[in-house]
Amino acid sequence: MLLQSDLPLNPSSDDIVGSLRRAILAHRVAPGSKLVEDEVSDVFGVGRSIARTALQALAHEGLVTIIRNRGAFVADPGVREAREVFEARALLEPRTARSAAERATPAAVKLLHKHIAAEHQALQAGDLGKAVYLSGLYHMAIADLADQATIAAMISTLVARSSLIVALYWRRPQALCESHAHHALTDAIAAGDGARAEDLMKGHLVDLLANLDLREKPQVGGSLRDILRQA
Amino acid sequence: MLLQSDLPLNPSSDDIVGSLRRAILAHRVAPGSKLVEDEVSDVFGVGRSIARTALQALAHEGLVTIIRNRGAFVADPGVREAREVFEARALLEPRTARSAAERATPAAVKLLHKHIAAEHQALQAGDLGKAVYLSGLYHMAIADLADQATIAAMISTLVARSSLIVALYWRRPQALCESHAHHALTDAIAAGDGARAEDLMKGHLVDLLANLDLREKPQVGGSLRDILRQA
DNA sequence: TTTTGTAAAATTGTAGACAATCTTGGATTA
DNA sequence: TAATCCAAGATTGTCTACAATTTTACAAAA
Numbered sequence: 001m002l003l004q005s006d007l008p009l010n011p012s013s014d015d016i017v018g019s020l021r022r023a024i025l026a027h028r029v030a031p032g033s034k035l036v037e038d039e040v041s042d043v044f045g046v047g048r049s050i051a052r053t054a055l056q057a058l059a060h061e062g063l064v065t066i067i068r069n070r071g072a073f074v075a076d077p078g079v080r081e082a083r084e085v086f087e088a089r090a091l092l093e094p095r096t097a098r099s100a101a102e103r104a105t106p107a108a109v110k111l112l113h114k115h116i117a118a119e120h121q122a123l124q125a126g127d128l129g130k131a132v133y134l135s136g137l138y139h140m141a142i143a144d145l146a147d148q149a150t151i152a153a154m155i156s157t158l159v160a161r162s163s164l165i166v167a168l169y170w171r172r173p174q175a176l177c178e179s180h181a182h183h184a185l186t187d188a189i190a191a192g193d194g195a196r197a198e199d200l201m202k203g204h205l206v207d208l209l210a211n212l213d214l215r216e217k218p219q220v221g222g223s224l225r226d227i228l229r230q231a
Numbered sequence: 232m233l234l235q236s237d238l239p240l241n242p243s244s245d246d247i248v249g250s251l252r253r254a255i256l257a258h259r260v261a262p263g264s265k266l267v268e269d270e271v272s273d274v275f276g277v278g279r280s281i282a283r284t285a286l287q288a289l290a291h292e293g294l295v296t297i298i299r300n301r302g303a304f305v306a307d308p309g310v311r312e313a314r315e316v317f318e319a320r321a322l323l324e325p326r327t328a329r330s331a332a333e334r335a336t337p338a339a340v341k342l343l344h345k346h347i348a349a350e351h352q353a354l355q356a357g358d359l360g361k362a363v364y365l366s367g368l369y370h371m372a373i374a375d376l377a378d379q380a381t382i383a384a385m386i387s388t389l390v391a392r393s394s395l396i397v398a399l400y401w402r403r404p405q406a407l408c409e410s411h412a413h414h415a416l417t418d419a420i421a422a423g424d425g426a427r428a429e430d431l432m433k434g435h436l437v438d439l440l441a442n443l444d445l446r447e448k449p450q451v452g453g454s455l456r457d458i459l460r461q462a
Numbered sequence: 463t464t465t466t467g468t469a470a471a472a473t474t475g476t477a478g479a480c481a482a483t484c485t486t487g488g489a490t491t492a
Numbered sequence: 493t494a495a496t497c498c499a500a501g502a503t504t505g506t507c508t509a510c511a512a513t514t515t516t517a518c519a520a521a522a
Contacts, residue, residue, distance in 0.1 A: 037504070047477040049280075052504090053287065060291035069483050069504060084381035091322055091382065150315035151322065154385055268474070278507045283474090300474060300513050 011044050016054035019044070024063050024074055025136060025163040027129030031076040035064065062161050075164055079214045082165045086209045089158050090202065092151060093139065097185065097201035098194040100145035108145050109190040115141055116182050123179075132163050138182055142189070142201075162208075169212040181207060242275050247285035250275070255294050255305055256367060256394040258360035262307040266295065293392050306395055310445045313396045317440045320389050321433065323382060324370065328416065328432035329425040331376035339376050340421040346372055347413050354410075363394050369413055373420070373432075393439075400443040412438065 007015055020040075023029050041051035055072040058064035066072045077085070100108075115138040122131040136159040143152040181204040188197040238246055251271075254260050272282035286303040289295035297303045308316070331339075346369040353362040367390040374383040412435040419428040 036502095038502090048504090049476055049478090056284065056287065057291065060288070071484095071504065081381065084379050087379055088323075088382045088385065091326055092319075095322055148315050148318055150312065150389075151319045154319065158381075267472090269472090279474095280506055280508095301515095302474065 007044065009045070011046060011050075013050045013053040013057065016040070016044050016046070016051065017057045020054065020058060021061075021063060021160065022133065024058075025160055026127075026133040027163070027167045029074050031074050031164055031168055033074045035072040035074065037071070061157050063164065075161070077161065077165055077168065079169070079216060081161075082169055082212060082214055083209075085158055085161050085165060086205060089155070089162070090205050092155055092158070093143070093205060094198045094202040096143050096146045096148070096151055096155065097189070098198040099148070100142045101189040101192055101194040101197035103147060104145055104189045104192065109186065112138065112141055112186045112189065116179070116186065119182070120179060129167075132166050135182070136160060136163050142185075145189075165212065169214055171211050171213045238275065240276070242277060242281075244281045244284040244288065247271070247275050247277070247282065248288045251285065251289060252292075252294060252391065253364065255289075256391055257358075257364040258394070258398045260305050262305050262395055262399055264305045266303040266305065268302070292388050294395065306392070308392065308396055308399065310400070310447055312392075313400060313443060313445055314440075316389055316392050316396060317436060320386070320393070321436050323386055323389070324374070324436060325429045325433040327374050327377045327379070327382055327386065328420070329429040330379070331373045332420040332423055332425040332428035334378060335376055335420045335423065340417065343369065343372060343417045343420065347410070347417065350413070351410060360398075363397050366413070367391060367394050373416075376420075396443065400445055402442050402444050 007019060011019075020035075029035075035055060037048050037051050037055065040055065041048045044051065055064055055066065059066045059072065063075050064072050065075050115134065119131050119134040119138065122128075122134055139159045140152070140156050143155040146152065181200070185197060185200045185204060188200055238250060242250075251266075260266075266286060268279050268282050268286070271286065272279045275282065286295055286297065290297045290303065294306050295303050296306050346365065350362050350365040350369065353359075353365055370390045371383070371387050374386040377383065412431070416428060416431045416435060419431055
């Protein structure tokens with residue numbers, strides 16, 4: 001399952017949530033993958049109760065789907081959900097970017113540049129999954145700047161779900177089309193130009209959505225049974 | 232703890248979540264109350280694991296706060312959080328009301344009227360807690376109309392948290408000031424007037440916030456120990 | 463009286479056992 | 493061959509026991 005094990009010896013369920021979340025968001029586990037409780041507990045060296053708690057927490061975030069008596073799976077959002085997530089982001093993130101611009105400090109801007117650099121580096125290294133993950137961190141950093149913890153938390157889960165969506169529906173795996181948008185946005189924030197930041201964020205989200213291939217996907221590997229079970 | 236026991240004999244954790252949620256939102260348990268796992272499991276006739284799962288789910292909704300080794304408490308939002316919740320609602324609900332108006336059917340409008348009637352009846356009966364709960368259901372019904380499950384889910388948790396906030400900060404316990412706003416909003420939706428619905432919702436939220444007394448509350452019953460622990 | 467210290471009680475955290483359910487693989491039958 | 497059935501295995505659901513921690517109650521000291 002490939003986990004970077006920067007974990008304490010007796011990890012809490014939160015530690016496990018974090019580790020699994022990174023793995024899912026960086027596309028190191030595919031959407032739809034089964035997450036067996038015994039495996040999780042073995043990998044992290046805890047009892048099954050803790051693993052269970054972690055999986056339930058991820059389910060509340062929308063990154064994992066739990067089906068009774070069948071277990072936990074990495075979430076596998078459909079096109080409907082993909083559109084909905086970006087619809088929600090469109091309501092929250094532009095205004096949040098404006099607030100961020102209005103209260104950004106030089107230190108904060110520096111942090112944003114660091115995020116962009118890390119993302120760029122991951123792309124150079126060919127690690128697309130990590131780049132997507134880091135791109136999400138950039139959006140979350142902006143949300144944090146706005147100093148509205150409640151909204152930031154909602155954006156955080158939406159961004160996370162977007163990583164899954166990108167894994168499934170991104171059109172051109174090699175295009176590094178985002179770099180530019182993040183740079184421009186950071187400039188607006190550095191300049192304290194709230195109105196421009198709001199506009200850029202709005203446009204950026206539209207671009208992201210436009211780069212998804214949201215035609216109905218034809219139930220690729222599923223048996224008739226699995227297909228019917230989804231209804 | 233006063234639970235309306237319309238529950239199955241072997242309730243699932245979801246059943247328990249629903250029952251506890253209603254109790255919290257209708258102000259039948261005060262913010263800050265301890266929710267002891269053994270009590271919950273006894274009341275519902277299940278093992279402690281199921282009670283635990285239910286409490287954790289409520290914690291993810293923001294209705295319960297879990298402190299490690301100390302247990303679960305009904306959430307007790309501060310003024311900061313109160314403002315943040317309404318800030319978030321202001322971003323989501325006006326646009327959602329517009330969508331609702333644009334796609335409302337006569338049957339949906341009828342449902343909204345039913346909600347209003349029920350809320351009115353609870354107020355007449357002097358059950359303010361229930362009225363607040365039903366008022367929340369009205370907002371959630373509108374969110375459902377917009378046919379955006381992701382946004383509706385976010386609104387749902389925000390509205391729920393608002394019930395707690397109203398319990399703590401509402402200025403005039405006897406004023407039935409909301410009735411009018413909900414009527415006008417329903418009219419706009421019935422007329423399919425999206426722009427008006429959006430405006431009315433925006434104004435309604437501003438009014439709600441204005442009716443809260445958000446001066447810093449002076450740590451009413453807390454010992455020095457509890458105060459310091461919050462940091 | 464007020465504070466401090468200590469032991470008992472209460473409560474939560476975690477693991478593991480058992481039951482319930484689902485999945486798998488092979489044998490049986492058409 | 494293909495479909496069906498059934499038993500064995502695997503996995504999840506729930507409960508309970510025990511460990512870790514906190515809270516309470518009460519006695520001792522200032």
